[in-house]
Structures are given as C-alpha cells and as structure tokens.
Amino acid sequence: MAYETIELSVNDRYAVLTLKRPEALNAMNEVMLNELADCFERLQGEKGIQVLVIKGDGRAFSSGGDIKMMLQKDKIEDFHEIMDIISRMATAYYQLPMITVAQVHGAAAGLGFSLAIASDIVIAEQNSKLAMNFIGIGLIPDGGGHFFMQERVGVPKAKQIIWEGKIMNGEEAQQLGLVDVVVKEGESEQYVQGFVKKLLSAPILAMLETKQIYHSERVEELKKVLSKELVAQTKMRQTKDHLEGIKAFVEKRSPQFIGQ
Template sequence: MAYEQLEVRVENKVGLIKMSRPDIRNAMVPELRRELHEALAQMEQDDQVNVLVLTGDGKAFCAGGDLGGMNRKIDAVTGRKRLLQSHELIRTILRLEKPVIAAVNGAAAGAGFSVALACDMIFAARSSFFVQSFVNVGLVPDLGAVHFLTSLLGPHRAKELMFTGDRVSAEKAQELGVVNRVMNDESLMEEVGAIAEKMAKGPAISMGLTKAMVNRSILGQLHDTFEIEAFAQGLCFETEDFREGVKAFFEKRAPQFSGR
C-alpha cells in the first residue's frame, strides 16, 4: 500500500513506520492519523512482522494535534467525535500482539507524547524531549495520557507534568521511568534496529500474549478514561481559553487565559 504521510518498510521481521511530515513536525493532521492507523492495522495482519518501530522524520517525533485545523470554532459534539475517532489509533497500538517500540527522535508533544506512551517501549534520542502541551492551549490531556502517565508516575508527578506543560528532557524522562533508554542522536535508529531485530528472532506468540496479559492487567479503566476525556475535550474546545491558546500559539506569544 502506498502512503503519502508515512514511510513504511519491513526488513528482518521488523516493521518500520516513520511519520514523514517534517514540514509540520509530524503533527497529527487527519491524513497522517488515518494512514498511521491503516499502517498499524496492516502490520498487525502481516506474518512477516514480529516487531514494530514507530519514529518520526526530521526534528520531531510528533508535535501533537493539528492546531492549524483547530483554528476555528469546534463545538462539543464535534470535539467529542473527533477524540473518539483518534482513540482508535491508540486502541490499535495496544491491541497489537506484537511489541511496538517508539524511537523518539525529537519533540514528543501533546498527542505525540500520548502515542509514545501507548507503545510498549520508548527509546529516546539524547536531544529529544517530552511535553504535555495541552494545558498551554487550554485543553485536557488526550489519547490516554492521563491514564498512562498516572500509571507510570503516580498522580502527583503526573499532575505536575500536565498542569505545568513543562518540557522534560530525555534523561529526566528516563529517570522518571517514562523512557527505557536514552541513546545518542546519531545512533538512535541503528541501536533501536538492533534491539528490534533481536526481539524479532524471539518467540512471537509468547511475546504477543505477554503483551496482551500485561495490558489487560493495567488497562481496565482506560475505556472509561477515553469517554471522560472525549467529553472534557469537547467542552474545552468551546472555551475562550482554547481559542486564546491557539491564537497565542500562532502569534508566538504567551496566552492570556481568562478562565472562560
């Protein structure tokens, strides 16, 4: 299948999916999100793929949601529907009975951070960083970020990242337990490729079932979280704070939130 937003290839039982919109820092525009979902579904059915690697092209892993597409009024019903559609991407990553490795080559912001968290392992370039940027535009964390971060960090540290929107370096993310390993920028894909190929030679069925068992044990509340998240984000899309946040983002200034 030909993709316009992605680079996809399979070699030595390892499937590589690279988000290839460096011009927009691999932001989750609808076309990229749709193709990513399709590529993951295709890899799920491919018996020649035992392990997947997800990465980005250019200076970002994924800069998050499509703020350009949000630079217009979105009502609560449309916002909820938009989120529920995006949740299918996360559900597919979690459902795959194959390890999915995030090779974070640069910024993982907002929804991009959430996608990385949904993967089974995260390896990060030394110059990369992670940021829960939703608060900076008056939104709630989405694509399961509340669930994943709270499970990993506990409520207090998770809230700190989500309330402040501060950048977290790759080294700090490893210290917190978000990242498995930090690697030099120039060797990231080579090292991740070697790890993926080693895993791909292992017993695919048992690894897939192990993933399913782990996810079943920790994701019991995720579906409820998705529904609450979609409702909350739909409401946030209608606020003055959201419109001010997006406007300030494009005007490259600090937002002036009013609490309305």
C-alpha cells in the same frame, strides 16, 4: 497499501512505520490520523510481524496535533469526528500483537507524546524535546494520554506532569519513567536496529503472551478513558482559556489565563 503521510516498511519479522510530514514536524492532521488508525487496525492481523518501530521523518518524532486542523474543526460534530479517529488509533495501537518501539528524536509533544509513551519501549535521544503540553493551550491530554501516563508513572506524578506541561529532554523524561532508554544525539537509529535484533533473537513469543495478558486486562479501561477525554476536551475547547491559549500560540506570546 500506499499512504500519503506515513510509510510502512516490512522486513521479515519486524516493521518500521515512519511519520512523513517533515515540513510540519510530523504534526498529525486529519489525513495522518486516519492513516495511522487504518494502519494499526490492519496490523492487528499481521501475526508474522513481531516488532513494530515507529519514528518520525526529518527533525522530529511528532509535534502533536496539527494546530491548523484544530482551528478548522470548530464545529462540535467535526471535532467529535477527529476525536473518534484518535480513539481508534490509540485503541488499535495498544492492542497490537507485537512489541512496539518508539524511536524518538527532536520533538514528541502533545498527541505525539501520547503515541510515544503508548509504546512498549521508548528510546529517545538526549536532546529530544518531550512534553505533555496540552495545558499550554488550555486543553487536557487526549489520545489516551491520561491512561498511558498513569501506566508509566502512576496517578499522582501523572497529574503533576500534565499540569506543569514542562518540556523535558531525554534524561529528564527517563528519570520520571516516561522514557526507557536514552542515547546520544543522532544515535537512535543505530541503537534501535541493534535493539530490534536482540528482541528477534529472544523468546519473543513468550514476551508477546505477557503483553497480551496485561493489555487485554486493561483495554476496556483505555476505552473508558478515551470516552472521558472526548467529553472533557469538548468542554475545554469552549473555554476562554483555550481560545486565549490558541491565540497566544499563533501570536508567539505567553498566554494570560483567567480560569474561565
């Protein structure tokens, strides 16, 4: 199927999905979110594909949710529709019957970072800018960000990282357990190609069974977290701090939060 904001290419037993909004640093607008959800759901039935690489076109992996979309979806019903699409995307990605590899360069922030760390393997360039930075605009992580952070670093550290919203490079994120492999700037493509080759020459059916056992046990928990993120994010979008965060972002200044 032809997509507008993503591109899927299949090469025998592996596929590459490229986010293709380079002019917006691959920010996820409504079209991209719908296309990602649709693509991941379609891939559920692709038993011949054993590895999926996801990467970004241009200068970044993904800068996160599109701010313009967030400003336009000011009605609660419209916002809930977007969150439902995000939940579809995250749930389908987590249940893919293939090994998922995030090939990260440039920015992977907010929802883009949630998608990256949802992958089985995260490979990032040294100078990547990685951030679970929802806090900067008075919001909480979505796209299952709470769930995937907990899976990788545990609850205490996940809370601290979410609350700080710090921008990390590849090595800093690796030290925390959020990134699995760090490569030099400009070398992620070559490394990932070699990594995929090794995966496909391994007993990958056994590897996929291990993934299925772990993920099937936890998918209901992911769905519960996504539901709670919807409720909490709806609440946060109505706060003065969120409005100030968005205004400060647009005006390119530091926000002045008041805890309301």
